[in-house]
Amino acid sequence: SSSSSSSSSSSSSSSSSSSSGGGASATVTVPAWPGCPAYVNVGAASTVPLTATHVVPAGTTYDGGGKRFQLSNGGQAEGQPPVFLLEEGASLRNVVIGNLASDGVHCNGNCSVYNVWWEDIGEDAATAKGGTGTTMRVDCGGAFLGTDKTFQHNGQGTLHITRFLADTCQSKGGKFYRSCGDCTVNKGPRTVIIENSRIHNHQTIVGVNSSYSNGSPRDTATLRNVMLLRWNGEIEVCSTFKGVEKGSGSSSNIGPEWSTATCNVSPADITAIDKTGGSKKTGIAPGNGVD
Numbered sequence: 001s002s003s004s005s006s007s008s009s010s011s012s013s014s015s016s017s018s019s020s021g022g023g024a025s026a027t028v029t030v031p032a033w034p035g036c037p038a039y040v041n042v043g044a045a046s047t048v049p050l051t052a053t054h055v056v057p058a059g060t061t062y063d064g065g066g067k068r069f070q071l072s073n074g075g076q077a078e079g080q081p082p083v084f085l086l087e088e089g090a091s092l093r094n095v096v097i098g099n100l101a102s103d104g105v106h107c108n109g110n111c112s113v114y115n116v117w118w119e120d121i122g123e124d125a126a127t128a129k130g131g132t133g134t135t136m137r138v139d140c141g142g143a144f145l146g147t148d149k150t151f152q153h154n155g156q157g158t159l160h161i162t163r164f165l166a167d168t169c170q171s172k173g174g175k176f177y178r179s180c181g182d183c184t185v186n187k188g189p190r191t192v193i194i195e196n197s198r199i200h201n202h203q204t205i206v207g208v209n210s211s212y213s214n215g216s217p218r219d220t221a222t223l224r225n226v227m228l229l230r231w232n233g234e235i236e237v238c239s240t241f242k243g244v245e246k247g248s249g250s251s252s253n254i255g256p257e258w259s260t261a262t263c264n265v266s267p268a269d270i271t272a273i274d275k276t277g278g279s280k281k282t283g284i285a286p287g288n289g290v291d
């Protein structure tokens with residue numbers, strides 16, 4: 001998302017370099033989740049400059065062999081092409097996406113994303129676009145240097161994230177997950193499940209629509225064993241919104257919820273570590289986690 005590469009001051013570092021092969025900017029600040037493959041910062045010889053979106057056809061698996069893939073841009077402009085487009089039933093494995101990350105990974109139905117590392121998120125890292133009843137699975141890997149959102153959910157169905165790492169490496173990051181606030185024909189139900197993951201320096205972990213202006217079914221977020229590093233003590237774990245149709249204004253924020261029909265998460269599901277020891281700790285019970 002950004003051209004600069006700042007490294008986190010507080011996490012252990014499995015790899016961090018300001019510049020490497022293919023012009024990519026690799027800043028991976030936390031080691032892979034236990035049991036997951038490690039991130040490897042490959043050099044120019046293993047960097048693949050794509051000239052168009054790499055489409056993974058329906059029902060097939062593409063294994064990138066740990067290479068770094070570059071497409072274009074990587075800034076905050078909407079409407080960029082994805083680096084990888086997964087058709088119905090496709091799987092993407094063992095891929096590094098460099099700083100020319102455009103709109104990341106798009107999933108058009110059921111799909112699987114395993115051991116994919118975003119070194120520097122583009123507009124966003126991945127978008128779930130499948131319809132009702134589909135599941136996009138993301139297991140292992142990580143995403144770094146996001147400016148706004150990491151995962152974007154524009155279809156319906158489920159986005160299930162396990163053993164994932166994320167760090168914006170900024171004091172005030174954006175949202176780790178957002179159910180679309182204002183898509184064309186914006187409707188639920190959307191389900192997000194995040195388990196066994198470490199999400200650092202995000203202001204909001206999940207933003208979900210607890211209602212839609214068109215009356216469609218609300219979203220559900222479930223979080224279990226999620227570890228946070230939070231800036232200045234302030235964070236919203238599950239933040240609720242009203243979803244609207246494209247062109248009908250912006251999605252209004254309703255506020256954080258715990259243990260509701262929309263937000264299936266309690267403070268016991270979250271381990272929060274304060275980075276700066278700030279005084280505001282809205283939403284997370286004092287003493288929960290390492291303060």
Ligand code: ADA
Pocket residue numbers: 078123124127152154180181182183184
């Ligand atoms: C923004 C925009 C949405 C959608 C989304 C995306 O949130 O408001 O309509 O385009 O980006 O898919 O990146």
Ligand code: CA
Pocket residue numbers: 078123124
């Ligand atoms: Ca966007």
Ligand code: CA
Pocket residue numbers: 078079103123124127152
């Ligand atoms: Ca996007």
